[in-house]
Amino acid sequence: MTADPPAVELKGITKRFPGVVANSDVNLTVRKGTIHAIVGENGAGKSTLMKILYGMQPPDEGEILIEGNPVKFSSPQGAIGAGIGMVHQHFMLADNFTVTENVVLGAEKLHGIGTQAKAKITEISQRYGLGVEPDTLVEDLGVGDRQRVEILKVLYRGARILILDEPTAVLVPQEVDELFGNLRELIREGLTVLFISHKLDEVRGVADDITVIRRGTTVASVKPDQVTARQLATLMVGSELPSPEARESTVTDVPVLVVRGLTVRGPDGRPIVDDATFTIHKGEVVGIAGVEGNGQAELAEAIIGMRDSAGTVELDGVAIAGWDTRRRREAGLGYIPEDRHRQGLLLDAPLWENRILGHQTEPPNAKGFLINVGGARRDTTRIVAEYDVRTPSIDVAAVALSGGNQQKLIVGREMSHQPKVLIAAHPTRGVDVGAQAAIWDHIRNARIAGMGVLLISADLDELIGLSDALKVIYGGRLVADADPSTVTPEQLGVAMTGATGEETPS
Amino acid sequence: MSTDTTLSAAAAQPAAKPRSRRMSTSTILLIVAGALVGLSLVHQLANAPDVTSSGAIQAALQAAVPLGLAGLGGLWAERAGVVNIGLEGQMILGTWFGAWGSLEFGPWIGLLIGILGGAVGGLVHAVATVTFGVDHIISGVAMTILAPGVVRYLSYITWGSAGATQSPQVVDQVPRLSVPGVNSLKGLEEHQWFLISDIAGVLRGLLHEVSLVTILAVLLIPLTAWVLWKTAFGLRVRSVGEDPQAAESLGLNVYRYKYYGVVISGAMAGLGGVYLSTVTSAIYREGQTGGRGYIGLAAMIFGNWRPGGLAVGASLFGYTDALQLRRGSESVHALLILVGALLLALAVWEFIRRNRVVAISSAVLGVLSYVLFFSVDKIPTALVQAAPYITVLVVLALAAQRLRPPAADGKPYRRGG
C-alpha cells in the first residue's frame, strides 16, 4: 500500500429519519485518484450518504476523514472548503441564469462575477474539454451540457473530490461516453470521483472500485473485473434476479391511439413538435427515441392535454383533441410524467393523497362527487405492497421517499386504472435494476391485456427491449423509424443526434 | 453501413435559439422620440395642450415616483422569491414615520425615519414568511390591515384626538432644485408650436423645481439594476429567488438573502410613503397611500421584474394619474387617438407573430378607443378617474403573455428540503 492516506474515509456513519434508518454503520474508503462507484437498490441510502459527505445533512453517528484529517461539516460551505464538490441527482441550476452566474454563485470571492470569472470558466472548460460557453442561458442547454456545467461549477471551486449522484440517468450513450471521458481527464489530474449509478454495465466499465450498499449498510467492496453485472445485481438486492422472459408480440391491428399532424408551438411561434403523425395499436408499445429537449416531453404533454396543440388525437375511435386533461384521463389515458418533482407528485402531501392525484373522480378514490378517503388509503396500501414502494407508512410525505420509490408509486397509481393507453415518459428513471424489471413486467402484462403504450426513454436498452415499433424524434419532428428487433443502441444513438447522412442503403 | 440498417430517415433541421432580451440604447431613444412626436400630434390634432404642459409633466413625475418606489420594493422582494403585497402597509408606515420624523427632527432625519419605518414593516414580513413559513399573501394582507391601525394609534398618542387622522403641517421640506435657465422655456412652451413647445414643456416639467428626494428616487432605479445584476450581493439575492435549492447546495444561507431582499423592499416602500407625506404634500393624512402599493406592484409586473421596465410602467401610470387633474376630460379624450393607434399597431404585430388572442383583444380595444373618441367630446369624470386603473388592467392583460417572474417567486422554502 502507498503511504498516501485515502481521499475519503467514512467510518460508522449512521443516519436516521423518522421511521427509517437511511444509513446504519456505513464504512467506505475511497483511494485518491480513482473513480469509485456506489451501487444499491432504491432507498438503500446512497444519496443520503453523499449528502452527509457534502455537509447537507449531519450524520447522527460516525466519522468523516478527508485525506486523513477528521472533519465535521455543518453546511456545504464547509465541504466545499475541504475540496469536496457534488453534482446532485436532480440538477441544481437556475434556468434563468447564465452559465457564469450559476458557476460563480457562492464563490464570487475567487474571481469576481465579471470578465475574470468568465475567463476562468473558459479556461477550465478548455482544460478538461467540457465545451461550456460562459454566456449561454442555462435554459437553452440540453441535459448533457447542464451536466458539464454542474461539473464545471465544482471544478471552479477547486474541488479535489467530486461526487456525482446518478449522473448518467438522463444521458444518451454518446453523452455518457463523453462524460466518462471527462471524468478520466479529471482522474489524470489527480482528482477523486465518487459516483452513483443504477446502470451496472456502465459502472463496471468505468469504476476502479465498487461499493455495494443494501438497506443502509455497506455489504461489499469489489473490483469491477472480478464481478459480472448479474453478480453485482445479486449483491444489491440480496437474492437472485428474475431472468428476463422471452416475449412474443401482442400487437393487434386495432388502433387505440391515432395522432395526426400534431403540432405544438413555443411562445415565439416556432414549432416544438412539428406535424407528428403515428398510430398505436392495442397491445403495442411505440417507443420514441431522442436526445432530451427535442420535443418528446411536449409531445407527451400535448397528448395528455396539458399543452395547446393543433392536429387530431383519437383515443379508441373518439376524437379527444380539445378535451381537458381530466376528461382525457377519465377516457383512459394514463400518464407517467418525465419529471416527477414538477409533475405527478405533491411532494409535501402524504402518499395516499398522491394516490388520488389525477384520478380524483374515479373509484376507489371517489364516491359520487366526494373523495373516498378509506378507499384511497386501502388502495395505496395495495400499491405500496404490489410495487414494492419502500416506505414506513402511507402517511409520510412523498418528499421523504427516495427517488426510485417515488417513481414506483407513480407507476403503480397510473397502472391501477387500467388505462387504454399509457404515456410513459422515462418510466424507470432512477429506478434500481430489480424494480426496473418489475415495472417492465407490469407494462408487459398490461400490454398483453390490450393496453397501448407510448414510451419515451433515454435508456436505449429499455426502448429497444420494450418497444414493438420505434420512432426517432429530432428537432420536434419524427425523422426516422426503426425496427427494435434489429437496431442496435449505437445506430439509434447516432440517429438521435440528427446525423442521418450515412443512412443511405446500398 | 450495411444493408440491414433498419433506420429510415427524413431530413431534419436542428433547433437554433436566437434570442435578444434587452433593448439597446438607440431603441430606447427611438421610443422616447416616438412618444414625444405622438404626443405632439395629439396636442395639435385634438388641441389638448395639457398632454405635454410642464405642469402635467411635473405632476406626472411626482405621481410616478411613489409608484416607482413601491415597484422597486416589489422588485427587491420578488427577486429574492418573496411576494410582498404588504407594500401598501409598508408605505403607510413610511407616510406616518416620515411626517413625524420631519416634524420632530427636520426633513432629512424624517426621510431616514420614514425609510426605517418601512424597513421594519419589511422585517416583520420577512420574519413571518421566511422564518415561520407563513403564506406570503396572508402575511402581506395582514401587514396591510395592521399598518393603518398602528399609525392611527401612534397618531392618537402623539398628536392627540384632533390629530388622529392627520398630522400638523410639515413646514420644513427637503430643498428643490432647478436647472439654471430652464424656467425661460416657459415662453417657448406657450407658443404651441408643433414639437418645439412640447419639448419645452416636457423639459421644464422635468427640470424645474425638482425635489432632491425625487432625484434620489430616480437614481435608485439604475442603482438597483447595478446592485442586482452587477454585484455578488445582487447575484445572491436573485439566486434565492430563482432556485433556492441550488443556492443552498453552493453553501449560501438562503434565509439571510431573503431577509435582505424583503427588508430592502420595505425600505423602498417606506421611502415611497415619506415622499407622499413630505414631498408631494406637506402633511400626513390617513389613507394617503390610496392603493399605490398595489399599483407599484402592477408597474413592476408590467416591467417584467426589471428596474427599467418598472420605471416605464410607473411613468405611464403616473402620467395618466396626473392628467386627470389637468382638464382630465379633454386630455384623456385627446390621448385616445394615440392609445387607439398603439393598440392597433400592437394588434398587427401580434397577428404577425401568430398570437391570435392578444391580436384580437388589442384590435377590439383599439377600435373601441376610436369609437369612444368620435362619439363624445369629453370623457365622463368617473371614467377619467378610473383611467390609471384601466391602463393597469389593459397593459397587464396584454403584457402577461411574455412575462418572466423569478422561478421560485412566492414558493415556500425550507432548508434541507
Ligand SMILES: Nc1ncnc2c1ncn2[C@@H]1O[C@H](COP(=O)(O)OP(=O)(O)OP(=O)(O)O)[C@@H](O)[C@H]1O
Ligand atoms: N428528508 C428525508 N426525510 C425522511 N426520510 C428520508 C429523507 N431523505 C431520505 N429519506 C429516506 O432515507 C432512505 C434512503 O434514501 P436515499 O435517497 O438515500 O436513497 P437512494 O439510495 O439514493 O435511492 P435512489 O436510488 O432511489 O435514489 C429512504 O428510505 C428514504 O425514504
Ligand SMILES: [Mg+2]
Ligand atoms: Mg438517490
